[in-house]
Amino acid sequence: MATQETLRVDPDVGEVLLRVENVELAFGGVRALNNVSFSVRRGEIFSIIGPNGAGKSSMLNCINGFYHPKTGSIIYKGNRRSRIRPHRAASQGIARTFQNIALFKGMSVLANIMTGRHLKAESTLVENAFFLGRARREEFDHRKTCEHIIQFLEIQQYRKSIVSTLPYGLQKRVELGRALAAEPELLLLDEPMAGMNLEEKQDMARFILDVNRQKGVTICLIEHDMGVVMDLSDQIVVLDHGGKIGEGTPDEIRINPHVVEAYLGVKQGEEA
Amino acid sequence: MTFFIEVVITGLLGGLMYSTVGLGFVLIFKASGIFNFAQPVMVLFAAMFIAGLNQEFGIPLWQAIPLVALLMIGVAWVIERFVLRPMVNQEPILTFMATIGIFFILLGLAEMFWGSENRTLNVGIPRGPVFIGDILLQSYRVYSSIIGFIVVLLVVLFTQKTKMGRVLRAVADDHQAAQAVGIRLTTVWWVVWSIAGLIAIVAAIIWGGSIGVQPIMVDVAFKAFPVLLLGGLTSIPGVIIAGLIIGAGESVANVYLGPLIGGGIGNWFPYIIAMVFMLYRPQGLFGEKIIERI
Numbered sequence: 001m002a003t004q005e006t007l008r009v010d011p012d013v014g015e016v017l018l019r020v021e022n023v024e025l026a027f028g029g030v031r032a033l034n035n036v037s038f039s040v041r042r043g044e045i046f047s048i049i050g051p052n053g054a055g056k057s058s059m060l061n062c063i064n065g066f067y068h069p070k071t072g073s074i075i076y077k078g079n080r081r082s083r084i085r086p087h088r089a090a091s092q093g094i095a096r097t098f099q100n101i102a103l104f105k106g107m108s109v110l111a112n113i114m115t116g117r118h119l120k121a122e123s124t125l126v127e128n129a130f131f132l133g134r135a136r137r138e139e140f141d142h143r144k145t146c147e148h149i150i151q152f153l154e155i156q157q158y159r160k161s162i163v164s165t166l167p168y169g170l171q172k173r174v175e176l177g178r179a180l181a182a183e184p185e186l187l188l189l190d191e192p193m194a195g196m197n198l199e200e201k202q203d204m205a206r207f208i209l210d211v212n213r214q215k216g217v218t219i220c221l222i223e224h225d226m227g228v229v230m231d232l233s234d235q236i237v238v239l240d241h242g243g244k245i246g247e248g249t250p251d252e253i254r255i256n257p258h259v260v261e262a263y264l265g266v267k268q269g270e271e272a
Numbered sequence: 273m274t275f276f277i278e279v280v281i282t283g284l285l286g287g288l289m290y291s292t293v294g295l296g297f298v299l300i301f302k303a304s305g306i307f308n309f310a311q312p313v314m315v316l317f318a319a320m321f322i323a324g325l326n327q328e329f330g331i332p333l334w335q336a337i338p339l340v341a342l343l344m345i346g347v348a349w350v351i352e353r354f355v356l357r358p359m360v361n362q363e364p365i366l367t368f369m370a371t372i373g374i375f376f377i378l379l380g381l382a383e384m385f386w387g388s389e390n391r392t393l394n395v396g397i398p399r400g401p402v403f404i405g406d407i408l409l410q411s412y413r414v415y416s417s418i419i420g421f422i423v424v425l426l427v428v429l430f431t432q433k434t435k436m437g438r439v440l441r442a443v444a445d446d447h448q449a450a451q452a453v454g455i456r457l458t459t460v461w462w463v464v465w466s467i468a469g470l471i472a473i474v475a476a477i478i479w480g481g482s483i484g485v486q487p488i489m490v491d492v493a494f495k496a497f498p499v500l501l502l503g504g505l506t507s508i509p510g511v512i513i514a515g516l517i518i519g520a521g522e523s524v525a526n527v528y529l530g531p532l533i534g535g536g537i538g539n540w541f542p543y544i545i546a547m548v549f550m551l552y553r554p555q556g557l558f559g560e561k562i563i564e565r566i
Contacts, residue, residue, distance in 0.1 A: 064452060090454030102449035104442045115442045119454035121435060139435065182453060 014042035016075075017218050018063065018186060023072035025058055025242075032058040033069070034242040040186070040235070045212050045219045047229045049253075050239035051262065056222045057099055059239070060188045063220070064096050065089040076186070091119050095184035097175045099191045099222075105164040109174050112163055113149055116181025117142040142181075149177045153207060169200035176207060180215075187211065189221035193228060201225065205232060230254070238262070274406050279527045280520050281409060285417040287519015292420045292475050293496040294503065294511040295427055296468035301505045302431075303440045303464040304356065306367045310374040312493030314469060317382045318344060319476035319485040323393045324386035333395055337473065344469030347378070352462045360447060360457065379490075388487065393480030416478040423474050427467070428508050440464065444506075495522075498542035502549050504556025514557060518542045 018040040025033040033055045040046040048056045061067040063074060065084040073080050076092060095116070104112050121138055150156055153173050158166060163174055172192060179187055192208065193201045205228055211217050223229050229236065230250040238246035238259045246252075246259040253259055293315060300308045318340055325336040351374060359367045397419075402411040431437040443450045443460050451457060479489055495518070503514030525541035549557065 066448065066451075086448075086451035087454045087456045090452060096452050098449065098452075102446045102452070104445035104449065106445060107438070107441055111438055111441075115438055115450075115453050115455075118435075118439065118442075135435070178449075178453065 016040070017042040017077065018220070019075040020059070020063070021073050021075065023059070023062060023069040023074065025055070025062060025067055025069050031242050033062070033239075035072070036239065036242075036244050037072075038237045038244065038247060040218060040220050042185075042218050043212075043216060044234035045208070045221070045232050047233040047236045048220065048222050048239060049224075049226075049229055049236060050245075053241075054239040055242040056239055057190055058242075060096065060190055060220070060222065063089070063186075064094050064188060090182065093182075093185035094188065095179035095182040095186075096188035097172070097179050097190055097192060099194065101168075101171045101175055103163045103171055103175055103178070106162065108160050108162055109155060109166070109177075110143075110146060110150070110159050112174055113146045113177045113181050114142060116178040117145065119182060120145075145183075146177075146181055149180050152180075152210070153177050154203075169196050169204075172196065172200075172204065173207070176204075176211075180211065180217075184217060187217050187219045189219060189223075191222050191224065193223060193225055201228060208232060276524075278407050278409065279523050281407060282413060283520035283523025284516050285409070285413040285519070286523065287499075287515040287517070288417040288420045288424075288512070289475065289478060289515075290495045290499045290518060291512050291515030292423055292471055292478075293493045294499040294515060295424055295508065296471045296475075297496060297500055298503075298505060298508055298511050299427065299431070299440075299464050299471075300468050302444045304367075304461055305364055305444055306356070306371065307364075307505070308374075308468065309368065309371040310378060311468060311472065312490045312496065313375045313378045313382075314344070314347075314472035315475045315479065315493045316485075316487065316489045317347075317378045318469070318473045319393060319480045319489060320382040320386045320391070322473070322476060323391040323480060323485040326393070327391055328386070337395075337477070341470060341473060344473060345466045348462055348465035348469050351465055352458060356461050357458060379487075390484050390486040391480075393477065393485050395477055395481060397478075397481055412482060416482070419474065419478060423471060424508070424512055427471070430467075431508065436463075495542065498546040500556070501543070501546035502556060504558045507556065507558035510556055510558030514546075518545060521545045 016039045019037075020039075021037050023033050023036045024031070036055070036059065048059055050056055058067060062069050065086040065088065068083045074084075075081075076094070104115060107115075120142065150159055153176065155170060155173055155177070158170060158174075163171055166174070176189070176192065189208070193204050196204060208219060208221070209232065212219050221232075230253075233250055236246075236248065236250060236253045237244060238253060238256070240262040245262055246256040248256065293311060296311045296314070297308060300306055300311070321340045321343060322333070322336050325331045325339060326333055331339070355370050355374060356367070359370060397412055397415045399410070399412045402409050402414060431440060439450075439455055439460060442453070443455060443457060447457060475493065476485075476489070479492060483489065483492065499511060499514045499518050502518060503510030503512075522538045522542050526538040529541070530537050
């Protein structure tokens with residue numbers, strides 16, 4: 001491997017689950033991603049950070065198949081692929097949330113989370129059409145799984161609420177719930193704490209940690225709040241103008257001069 | 273008074289037929305956010321193929337109808353593959369324009385194969401007057417509205433009581449999120465357009481039997497527009513209720529207002545009803561209220 005990867009000795013962290021290799025992505029003349037490579041190991045919390053427009057969301061979109069890299073490839077669970085369609089990525093165990101909440105607005109919290117079970121359904125359309133035994137049993141099991149998730153995320157009292165009526169922080173939580181319902185191996189979170197107050201952020205951080213520790217889900221997240229990123233992450237990659245400018249553990253990132261210049265400096269100024 | 277009740281009931285029964293066409297619109301709109309302008313012509317297309325196969329090739333109706341059902345499923349596939357798929361995440365108005373294109377292409381194809389002559393289509397639904405108490409009705413209307421009602425009921429069960437309903441709503445709400453949970457948009461659209469095609473066959477058979485297979489079928493199918501305006505584009509129950517209201521309104525207007533202001537009022541009076549309702553409920557009777565945060 002050409003890149004300077006720091007090998008970690010953490011016993012919880014296993015083999016490489018996702019490897020992004022020399023990925024390039026362009027929109028018209030604009031280079032969104034420029035020769036980006038990194039690896040996400042099974043069981044870790046991996047963060048992608050960088051200033052606005054650095055290409056972070058584009059990176060997630062490449063991983064789950066919304067965008068197709070112009071060159072380079074993505075190796076997931078040992079399989080190299082350059083183009084994948086989003087529903088295929090989902091069926092391979094990649095779930096995600098979106099920067100601007102993408103919930104099914106007119107549906108209840110429970111129904112939203114139930115859609116996350118879509119790929120777990122085995123019954124056929126015909127069985128469903130007539131609500132035959134297997135379809136009925138499945139629906140029941142899915143419901144049970146979703147109730148667990150609702151409990152886990154502490155949103156019991158909103159179960160029947162229409163999501164568009166809920167406050168922003170709760171919607172973010174429901175979106176996390178929908179992703180969890182798919183029982184993913186790799187969870188992509190695009191700014192899970194954007195627009196939240198301190199308390200909501202703390203809750204969300206706790207959920208993310210629990211998902212990672214208890215359920216063993218590998219997490220790849222984008223976040224602007226540096227405090228959160230430093231606390232949560234095992235590994236961090238830093239993008240700027242579509243290129244990678246740093247990679248390492250939170251401690252390494254903190255003292256990386258490129259990062260401090262490109263990102264932290266700007267960020268501190270903004271937050272003052 | 274008996275006469276008035278007859279007029280109203282005749283209208284109600286006719287209205288259910290508008291509901292069946294409206295149902296095709298609603299299904300497609302719910303699943304893809306596309307207003308399928310071509311839905312009315314799908315009715316004529318199906319009717320012309322059934323009648324054509326039957327009369328030109330001597331294929332019995334019980335074979336011609338399943339054949340055309342397969343054809344409609346094929347048409348749905350072609351539309352999904354070559355019209356809808358390239359339009360994913362484009363502005364809805366562009367897809368709407370594309371469905372206007374589909375309208376004329378289907379019309380052209382049907383006329384290319386079968387010419388523009390009028391045909392009959394008779395599947396043996398009983399005709400003649402029937403008395404229910406004192407009230408005189410056409411048995412054809414009674415039977416055809418029962419068929420229409422059953423179709424509506426089946427679709428309601430399919431979309432409300434099965435997982436498919438949730439999938440449809442998910443796709444309609446947010447394409448990207450639907451894909452992210454593993455829903456194949458392309459398959460869902462194909463299924464939905466196929467169902468809309470099958471619904472068009474039912475309408476084709478019923479109207480083919482009453483007005484004959486001729487281009488005017490499209491005009492009748494367009495009566496679904498005020499039904500949609502009134503019922504709301506996203507509501508299946510809305511389409512039924514609105515169909516009944518529009519049907520009764522049209523019938524009453526035709527009989528009682530027609531002689532006063534001249535004929536043809538039945539053609540535009542339904543829009544008046546719909547638009548008066550819309551003054552108070554722009555989203556239609558049962559349409560989802562759109563809450564935008566500002």
